[in-house]
Amino acid sequence: MSDLDDFKATYFDECSELLSELEEQFAAIEAGERDADRLNAVFRAIHSIKGGAGAFGFSGLVGFAHAYETLLDYVRDGRVELTDDVVTLCIKANDIVADHVSAAKNGEELPAEYGHEEKVRFDVIARGGSGAGSEDDDMNGEIIEEFDIEFTPVRVELKVDEAEESGEDDAFDAPPLEAAPGSWEVRFTPFRQLYARANDPLLLLRELGVLGEMSVRAVMHDVPALGDFEPFGVYCSWEITLSAPDLTDAAIREVFEFVEGDCEITIVPLGATLSRSVAPAGMPAAAAEPGVADLLALTEDEVADVAARPAAAAAPAVEEEPALSFADLADEIKASAPPRPVAPPPAPKPVAPPKPAPSGEGGEDGGNRSVGVQSIRVDLDKVDRVVNMVGELVITQSMLTQQMDETLRARYTELVRGLEVLAQTTRGLQDSVMAIRAQPVKSVFSRMPRLARELATKTGKRIKLETIGENTEIDKTVIEQLSDPLTHMIRNSADHGIETPEKRRAMGKSETGTIRLSAEQAGGNILIVVEDDGAGINRERVLQLARDKGIIAPDITPTDEQIDQLIFAPGFSTADAVSDISGRGVGMDVVLSNIKKIGGSVHVRSWTGKGSRVTLRLPLTLAVLDVMLVKVGDSPYVVPLSSIVETMQCSRANFERVPSGGQVLQVRGEYVQTIDVAQRFELPTQTDPDDRFVVLCETEGSQKVALVVDDIIGQQQVVIKSLEENFERVDGIAGGTILGDGNVALIVDVQGLRATQFHKNAA
């Protein structure tokens, strides 16, 4: 039982990957890249989702995915034109598939008619495109209701020649083999493993019988005398003739798909001689085939591979087929694989032949898809444990290095060299471990186009979402925290930023608003930017509302930039009417708190009438922090290096007094708020004021703050430890860390210090 749950969990994991793959592919297809590779990837993704759904009995999902797949199949072999309408329908369909998947995951039932409209449209388009595809459809429809893990790619691959030469619409998917369709002779020779896997030939034969008129003859001449009879031996095979109008060999093959590899099947049109079909070549190849159970475990590409193989093995058996032998097929594909100009987008009729996986590798290097990358699934906990341990190792190593004084260095040169190598190795180890956790932001970015579409539909606005730099890699824990803030930011842009088409036209902008989502690495940080070309922040209204809600005192006149930042205040919302998109006053403050939680900062800029830009500055990783170690009173504190601008001795710093009794620091013509950390933390200090140090830090929105500390000890790397794990959050402290000597040092929360200082002054 729990095994099944495990499989299910894996399946849903895969589904979410496949769904984001779909999203990605369609983003490219929508942008005009309508080549066959993309279509195949889409087809594979839907097919995989459907296959798993069938195995788990998610009938709603199977039904919808099947209808969708049928349409995709038609599109893929060129029977249906990939017009913009079809693309839009497909994107809608992806969303529906995603809904089905999440319903299945949560054990919910979607209403039976959900997606029905689209299903009908698939049908209409498919029929319209193929003219006479009905028979095929109906038949599939029947079978699919039950378990369906079909390997349709086989069928298509065998027809490469056809698709190439006929090109015209009338290429109703019939290779010359099937020119006189209907009557087939099938020879079915089970291997021992077929029985070992508990398959019953009788059931297969019955299923064949459903396809049309059938006669079966058992071939018994191999049955030995009773004395030689081996109880588990296989001695019997069958010859079957089948006839029904429009019966294709693919349909027959489908019956045998669960036993593929466990038996030898030859299918020839009635009249072709069977004698040659007992080709010796078929045996070894087929015997090496994995069983169905193994097939289930294979990846998509491997499936296509395996599926293609029996066909190749069987090739010599049939008169007409040598022309389609596997080697030839591969050549054929190679010839067409180089990025030849794809047919103009509106009519990609001569679709490039789908590539069989084994030979396709050469041709796939054009795309940046990670097809060949091998991967394993590892519990994140395990990775975290390694990350933590490596963090400790780094610290121990730096402690060891610190212990080496000059006399030791002179005396133990070998030891010093060893330590140096150790330092390099640990650094390398640390980088590699971090790379394990790093993931492209694509995994969150790819969820956003759907959001933008839904928002566009709900608001009646026209919105285009652009994504840039989606391959930028960030620590997985950071990525996980990114989804909600991005959702809120895009909602906000769509709801408050982008104007209605009419308004935009009136302002001389294009009717379609653009939201641009970008990611880039900047030093030790990742910048995530959400930009829109909408109206920008309505500062008057923001200020008014902030005053009404008591977020800001009536007598304070904030700067424009400060007003912009107000949208992040809790409970703030400017929406005139509470819509179900945004406007409940939660949202942007979620952005701020989520980002702060992971040690990042948020900054917003706005240009009236031109748009706004929200920038998230995130740490590359959460596990290890480069810090400056300082002393306040007798206690060690660390300040994140990423926020430090410069340090200077107090005797050289230029302090000025302000009426509140506090100090400001003058730095290059700028006056900066100054916080005496010892005073702020109520720690006794005996250090001479002139011997103390100023650490100039930069916080959100390029605001600077000067921290006065007693001493600067040096730079080092530390592993962040949570205070909340055993205690609770402490104001002004972002966490703790353990130094080389085993003592705990506290991490200064620069941003938080600044905020509480405001509080204190205000009170």
Add this chain to the structure above:
Amino acid sequence: MEALAIRDDMGDKTAVVGANTLQLIAFSIGEQTYGVEITTVREIRAWNGATPLPNTREFVRGVINLRGTIVPIFDLRARFGDGQTSPTKNHVVVVMSVGDKWVGILVDAVSDILTVSRDDIHNVPEGNAIDTELLNGIVTHDSRMVGLIDLHAVVSGAKMDG
């Protein structure tokens, strides 16, 4: 009634020696003896300093590194309102688990392990709010009074208000 309630409260986390007995780690603060249930104690270590935490009440002595995790230390004397302990190497930190958190309690010395009967647990006399808040009950052992510490109450309210 009240005695019953206490028993229920403790019963769920006790490794029972006899069905009706309770094992305590007893420690002293000045002349007084207090006890906590032995199953909540994780480790006992000598005082070796702590990093002070700003913006916390005086009974929070700071945090220590316990094999890679940061554990807060509470000064029990200060918690009782008797002023901060001036710790020496002879003072002891009793590390305990409270809920899913680990905390250390700074005490003068750990004396011994006591086995007491649940029936001998008395109510804390009404009167002083600190007593009733911080103690779960009182038990007599060898004619000594042992106060049963309510750990949840001890560690709460550590943050400075405002």
